[in-house]
Amino acid sequence: MPLRAHLLELRKRLFLAAVGLVLGAVLGWFLYEPVFELLQQPLLDVAEDRAAVISLNFAGVATSFDVKIKVSLFLGVFVSSPWWLYQLWAFVTPGLTRKERRYAVGFLATAVPLFAAGAALAFWALPNAVRLLTEFIPEGATGIIDAQTYLSFVMRLLLAFGLAFLLPVLMVALNFAGIGRADTWRRGWRWAVVVAFTFSAVMTPTPDALTMIIVALPICGLYFVALGVCTLHDRRVDKRRLAAGLPQLDGTVPGPPPQARA
Template sequence: MPRTPRDPEGRMPLREHLVEIRKRVVRIALGLLVGAVLGWILYDPLLDALMHPLEQAAERRDALIGLNFDGVATAIDMRVKVSLFLGVIVSSPWWLYQVFAFVNPGLTGTERRYVYGFLCAAVPMFLAGAWLAWSVLPYVVEVLNDFVPEGGANLVGAQMYLSFVMRLILACGIAFLVPVFMVVLNLMGTVRARTWLAGWRWAVLVSFLFAAIVTPTMDVLSMFGIAGPICALYFVATGICFLHDRRVDRRRVAAPVE
């Protein structure tokens, strides 16, 4: 089918926009489907990994602690959710690229370079945050089970436990994207490094509040294990912004005045 001609200003007609949206949505859906199929295949080892913190807590306390599938369809429902969750994570580079490919025609050359850099940094940073949450999960489960009275059992609802783990992983993954946004906004000239540095106290406070929310325990070690890396990344991103601002200021001073 021939492409619809653009107007003199280079803007894409509405009909072509709708066709492009449909194409990108279909490709994103196919990527999620492939990731979900992989999640379905890997469900058993993934479920074993999810249950391992509970098994460790049960062994340490010598108590009955495990997952409770409290419905006829709970097992199959949990398998579908786990598969979709893993599909979203595995296919993140693909659907992030599709979003960029949709907005790409409306960006300048400089903006495209920034977005490419964002994509290259966002995926590993998101995965790093997810890995941190996964590493802290056993300690969180252990501390929470310390509140179970002696002789008591803790049969955790499978759906509730899965929702808790998903929230923890997604929240930490998204939190690790904040430094990437900071650098991109600085590269685009929107926010100077001094602005980020001036708000460091608020950044530290928000980081620890965030860690306290996603790890609802009295364990200080777990809270510092999440808040510490987030604060460190904030200051690293601020340092990168300072280096960029210094280069920009030098170019401005060296540029001839017209």
């Protein structure tokens, strides 16, 4: 596919993904109240445990409206995740055959639960992070936290973990598209483990190492599961190319078949 066609395809997929996000945001507008209460609950729990005044503050006249729009867009990302994940798949794998495009069903069936699982793991770690960060408020002082700042922190945390859980799926998608072979992912497994633990340490700023390990292990496990899937796919591709007498994707050229050598 020429560069111009790739750019046109990218524009098309971005437009369709944006439409899905807008429709999801409209639904999120009506779900704002219960979701807002859920997102601020960790802060309320900390205030109750410490018997301190820790609350959200809507500083400006239009702040409450801005927060509602921001939360609605955030919900739109989650609600429309099956749609924009499909658009991502459709852009990454345009050159696959009709049979191989059926993998899109498996891609969505895997990506959507993983995205939700990553967000759920972040929400599980959120109370500890909020508790640690609010411990620096001096005794007797009042913690008046800007609502937009707090909600931006929470939403970035949930989205970061959701996207982190999607990276193994992206590995498999690139492998199926012939862009990245399993050997490439295998050589970088040490860096992947380091990045996973670094990401967990940064995104879960808690004093105990157990939380960091609990968060990092699923990410590492998903990486190695994706590596196994890529390895099996590469073997099938190599066997088909060998049977057809084509050069292997690693650059080696197969010898003549046994009948020809005899």
